Amino acid sequence: MTASSIPPLSETTVASGQPGPQPVVEQQGMAAHFIVLNIAPGAAAEETVRAFFGNAAALVRSVGRRLPELRLSMVVGIGSNAWDRLFGTPRPAHLHVFKELQGGKHRAPSTPGDLLLHIRAQTVSMCFELAMQAMRALEGAVEPVDEVHGFRYFDARSMVGFVDGTENPEGQEALEATLIGTEDPDFAGGSYVIVQKYLHDMTAWNQLPTEEQERVIGRTKHDDIELADDVKPSNSHVALNVVEDENGNELAIVRNNLPFATPSRGEYGTYFIGYARDPAVTELMLTNMFIGRPPGNYDRLLDFSVAVTGTLFFVPSQALLEALADGNPLAGDDAPDAAETAETAASTPSPVAASAAGTLQIGSLKGQPQLNRTTSSGGSAQPGSEPAP
Numbered sequence: 001m002t003a004s005s006i007p008p009l010s011e012t013t014v015a016s017g018q019p020g021p022q023p024v025v026e027q028q029g030m031a032a033h034f035i036v037l038n039i040a041p042g043a044a045a046e047e048t049v050r051a052f053f054g055n056a057a058a059l060v061r062s063v064g065r066r067l068p069e070l071r072l073s074m075v076v077g078i079g080s081n082a083w084d085r086l087f088g089t090p091r092p093a094h095l096h097v098f099k100e101l102q103g104g105k106h107r108a109p110s111t112p113g114d115l116l117l118h119i120r121a122q123t124v125s126m127c128f129e130l131a132m133q134a135m136r137a138l139e140g141a142v143e144p145v146d147e148v149h150g151f152r153y154f155d156a157r158s159m160v161g162f163v164d165g166t167e168n169p170e171g172q173e174a175l176e177a178t179l180i181g182t183e184d185p186d187f188a189g190g191s192y193v194i195v196q197k198y199l200h201d202m203t204a205w206n207q208l209p210t211e212e213q214e215r216v217i218g219r220t221k222h223d224d225i226e227l228a229d230d231v232k233p234s235n236s237h238v239a240l241n242v243v244e245d246e247n248g249n250e251l252a253i254v255r256n257n258l259p260f261a262t263p264s265r266g267e268y269g270t271y272f273i274g275y276a277r278d279p280a281v282t283e284l285m286l287t288n289m290f291i292g293r294p295p296g297n298y299d300r301l302l303d304f305s306v307a308v309t310g311t312l313f314f315v316p317s318q319a320l321l322e323a324l325a326d327g328n329p330l331a332g333d334d335a336p337d338a339a340e341t342a343e344t345a346a347s348t349p350s351p352v353a354a355s356a357a358g359t360l361q362i363g364s365l366k367g368q369p370q371l372n373r374t375t376s377s378g379g380s381a382q383p384g385s386e387p388a389p
């Protein structure tokens with residue numbers, strides 16, 4: 001699939017009242033828990049996990065209702081292997097195991113993960129309470145892979161001291177960037193999310209003068225202004241993360257990164273989390289960062305940051321998540337709205353067909369020179385689970 005084949009969401013799901021999403025596009029709170037789990041062996045574990053999907057929204061209500069002003073939310077993601085194990089086919093068109101990237105100098109590893117719980121709130125205690133209730137519901141059925149507690153750092157500073165999230169799309173633009181539409185009608189209202197845990201060499205970073213740090217990020221540190229095109233280096237983080245389709249349209253994702261730290265152990269990190277309607281967009285950004293655009297011109301931020309995890313999940317719509325409690329509702333002859341779905345699919349260019357035709361391949365974007373941008377829009381390592389491509 002290719003990002004450029006995406007029809008506007010306004011013409012697809014939201015306008016026609018199709019499934020509401022999980023709270024993917026949610027304002028960043030003061031705290032987040034990022035929890036990655038594997039499903040334990042056995043059919044009983046699978047049954048417990050499916051039941052959890054049916055009950056997740058009720059758990060958020062139970063905890064969140066007590067202090068609604070603290071805006072508790074949870075997004076549940078499902079990894080590629082877990083989808084196959086729990087639900088088989090049909091499956092979301094672009095769900096796959098995160099692809100490791102090996103650049104000349106830096107590597108983005110692919111690490112295991114069957115489930116993601118992305119819990120956001122205004123206080124750590126709200127995140128903790130929901131995490132505890134969720135783990136109670138999943139008791140005996142899951143094994144921990146990674147858990148990171150992120151915090152908002154002053155005025156949304158990242159661990160490296162720069163404001164993070166400024167160019168995130170908002171409102172309708174954010175929905176269009178993150179929610180699947182008629183390009184994959186069975187999974188409309190869903191999304192894809194990639195998470196990566198980064199650890200920073202803060203000693204080396206702090207030795208850089210501020211002006212040099214600004215050239216690494218591509219924005220000013222104090223007041224968060226983007227550097228002018230003729231000043232911003234091509235290997236700055238911002239320059240490499242502005243990506244476009246072949247028509248020069250900027251492609252967006254929604255990021256909800258937060259810093260985390262254990263200062264006594266010298267551990268300082270950023271938990272990257274990026275939601276996208278098509279994971280190819282995030283993968284293109286990662287290719288630019290790790291391989292470089294052009295190859296070799298990699299993201300200088302990586303000289304101070306090591307990616308220790310990398311996992312991709314599908315985020316079903318709220319209705320599909322609940323329906324998955326009883327197995328894959330799309331499987332079999334009695335799949336709901338099958339006729340309607342086929343009709344919609346026929347009238348919408350199939351991403352697969354487009355890709356096969358070679359006109360819209362994301363690969364064609366990779367080496368493409370970027371147009372000058374006129375407006376601005378926009379722990380512990382786990383062993384890799386997929387060989388390098």
Ligand code: HEM
Pocket residue numbers: 158159160162163164165166167168196198217219237238241242253255270272274282283285286301305377378
């Ligand atoms: C080491 C971890 C990372 C840190 C500390 C970090 C920090 C930042 C900062 C400070 C900005 C500028 C302000 C803003 O617009 O948000 C930024 C922009 C951005 N980052 Fe990251 N980031 C990290 C990883 C990533 C990754 C892995 C991706 C993509 C896969 C990414 C994608 C972007 C994008 C798309 C922008 C906005 C570019 C623009 O339109 O100007 N970041 N990041």
